[in-house]
Amino acid sequence: MNSSTSPFTSLEYYPPKTADGVTNLQSRIVRMLANTAPRFMDVTWGAGGSTSDTTLSLVRYIKSVGGVPNMHLTCTNMDPKLVRDALAECRKEGITNIVALRGDAPEGESEWHAAEGGFACALDLVKFIRSEYGSEFGISVAGYPEGHPNAIVSLQDGEAVSASERLRVSEATDENGNKRRYVCKDEAYAGEIKYLKEKVDAGADFVITQMFFDTNVFVQFVKDCRDAGIECPIVPGVMCINNYGGFFRMTGFCKTRVPANLKEDMEKLKDDSEGLKRFGVEFGVGFCERLVNAGCPCLHFYTLNLEKVVYGILDGMGWQPGLVSRTADGLDSDAATMKAAGSKWARKGDEVSTQYGKGVVENIREGGAGEIRITNWTLANGGIVKAYLGKGHFEKV
Numbered sequence: 001m002n003s004s005t006s007p008f009t010s011l012e013y014y015p016p017k018t019a020d021g022v023t024n025l026q027s028r029i030v031r032m033l034a035n036t037a038p039r040f041m042d043v044t045w046g047a048g049g050s051t052s053d054t055t056l057s058l059v060r061y062i063k064s065v066g067g068v069p070n071m072h073l074t075c076t077n078m079d080p081k082l083v084r085d086a087l088a089e090c091r092k093e094g095i096t097n098i099v100a101l102r103g104d105a106p107e108g109e110s111e112w113h114a115a116e117g118g119f120a121c122a123l124d125l126v127k128f129i130r131s132e133y134g135s136e137f138g139i140s141v142a143g144y145p146e147g148h149p150n151a152i153v154s155l156q157d158g159e160a161v162s163a164s165e166r167l168r169v170s171e172a173t174d175e176n177g178n179k180r181r182y183v184c185k186d187e188a189y190a191g192e193i194k195y196l197k198e199k200v201d202a203g204a205d206f207v208i209t210q211m212f213f214d215t216n217v218f219v220q221f222v223k224d225c226r227d228a229g230i231e232c233p234i235v236p237g238v239m240c241i242n243n244y245g246g247f248f249r250m251t252g253f254c255k256t257r258v259p260a261n262l263k264e265d266m267e268k269l270k271d272d273s274e275g276l277k278r279f280g281v282e283f284g285v286g287f288c289e290r291l292v293n294a295g296c297p298c299l300h301f302y303t304l305n306l307e308k309v310v311y312g313i314l315d316g317m318g319w320q321p322g323l324v325s326r327t328a329d330g331l332d333s334d335a336a337t338m339k340a341a342g343s344k345w346a347r348k349g350d351e352v353s354t355q356y357g358k359g360v361v362e363n364i365r366e367g368g369a370g371e372i373r374i375t376n377w378t379l380a381n382g383g384i385v386k387a388y389l390g391k392g393h394f395e396k397v
Contacts, residue, residue: 007292009314010070010235010300012042014340015054021337022054025305026061032307033067035323036314039298040097042208045072047104049082051341056086059095069095070140074103075125080118087129090137097138099208100125100199123199130203141199143207143234145221146170147184147192152255155181162186167217170257182255193228206232208300211239211250214259215290222294235298236291240309241280242332244270281312288313305338307331351375352394356387359394370394 011032016022029041043058045051059069071090075083090098102122119125122141129137146152146168155161161169161183169183184192196207207230212218222234241247244266251258262283269276288299301310308331314320350361352372359372368391377385 007296008039008298009036009319010040010042010298011036011038011310012044012237012300012302013058013305014044015046015051015058016305016337017339017341018337021305021334021339022058024334024337025058028305028307029058029062029067030065031327032303032310033062033065035307035311035327036320038067040068040070042070042072042099042300045074045101045103046341047074047077049074049078052082052086054341056089059090060093063093063095068097070097070099070138071095072099072101073125074101075119075122076103078103078118083119083125083128087133087137091133096136097140098129099140099142100129100204101142123195123202126199126202126204139204140206140208140235141196141204143196143209143221143225144184144192145209145212145217146255146257147189148210149253149255151184151188151192152182153185153188155183164189164220167214167220168257170251170255172252172255189224193224193230196225197228197230200230200232204232207234209234209237210254211237211256211302213239213251213262213287214257215287215294217257218291218296219294233297235300236296237300237302238284238288238291238313239302240304240306240313241266241283242277242304242306242309243273244276246304277309278312280309281316284309284313285316288317292317305340306335351397353397354387354389354394356385358397359387361394362386368392 013025013029016025032038033041041062043055043062045055055071059071062069071086073083073086087098090096100122119128126139126141129139152170155169164186165183168189169181171179171181173179200207207225209218209221218236225234239250247266250256265279265283266276269279291299303310311320311323311327311331315323348361348363352359352361352370354372354374356374357376359374361370362373363371365371370389370391372387372389372394374385374387379385
């Protein structure tokens with residue numbers, strides 16, 4: 001990557017929940033490899049190691065069809081043996097690129113736990129890989145142009161922010177329906193940059209960023225990294241806009257800033273799924289062109305396991321002229337099978353098993369207690385049954 005003279009693309013996928021989804025994704029990987037010639041293809045690793053088998057299977061598949069896999073690997077809230085086994089398997093299979101990550105905590109909890117003899121953070125994982133394997137693996141790490149979600153705090157009504165903080169301020173509606181402002185304050189942001197430098201100094205080769213939707217945020221982040229002595233390539237993570245609900249769920253979960261004009265445009269199209277995809281292409285073309293003009297070495301597409309918007313952006317930028325017209329209609333017709341397997345722990349919307357039967361998580365409270373709508377009980381007049389269960393008393397299906 002350091003020797004590249006022109007920008008290039010990379011693609012990211014997540015393990016689907018079902019066998020049909022995995023089969024469909026494999027077909028999509030082959031198509032996108034042929035159509036976009038990505039430098040590498042990422043596959044995510046579910047928090048807690050929930051998707052370890054599927055992730056490993058998919059990176060092996062990418063390698064078998066001629067792609068370069070870049071496997072995500074989280075390291076906390078799980079048995080460290082799983083990390084060691086995964087690295088040994090990658091070495092055996094000739095998979096030589098790893099994205100070293102801490103991983104999410106279970107929903108409702110704010111702490112990450114290191115198992116005995118395990119890892120406390122991504123920095124530990126980078127150090128471990130380098131100490132055990134030397135330069136056998138290429139290592140990438142995550143960067144957060146707006147600050148890590150756990151470093152982003154809610155602002156009080158009327159609370160002032162600095163000029164640099166203003167670039168990172170996001171707005172969202174809290175669980176009580178109140179509009180709130182959020183920001184990673186300057187001191188915490190400086191700590192994020194310092195920690196990123198520690199990961200790079202420990203042996204990371206390049207940085208892939210969290211999603212963002214204002215190119216000025218990325219440009220400032222790169223400048224701040226360079227000023228801190230981080231000289232490795234910094235690759236922008238480009239989130240493809242495919243649908244209204246998914247977009248706002250993700251940006252809400254990650255506390256990502258959505259510029260007012262982007263939010264306004266999406267509100268106009270919230271009930272027009274095809275129009276929203278067309279807008280996703282239009283927005284993506286301009287967004288990516290600004291990134292390339294700012295000197296980005298690579299565009300890393302968070303594909304959401306779909307291809308239509310990615311093709312539209314690359315065609316619209318002139319990187320793959322005629323790509324949309326050369327590809328078949330109905331490319332994303334299997335979108336329903338692309339539901340993510342997700343983390344080891346249940347989150348809002350997940351199906352779970354309980355002592356009362358199967359249910360759906362409606363909310364996870366602080367501490368991990370769950371509000372579960374029991375789905376196999378039927379009451380008169382259409383009533384529903386809810387159970388409020390403590391952590392450990394329900395399990396993700």
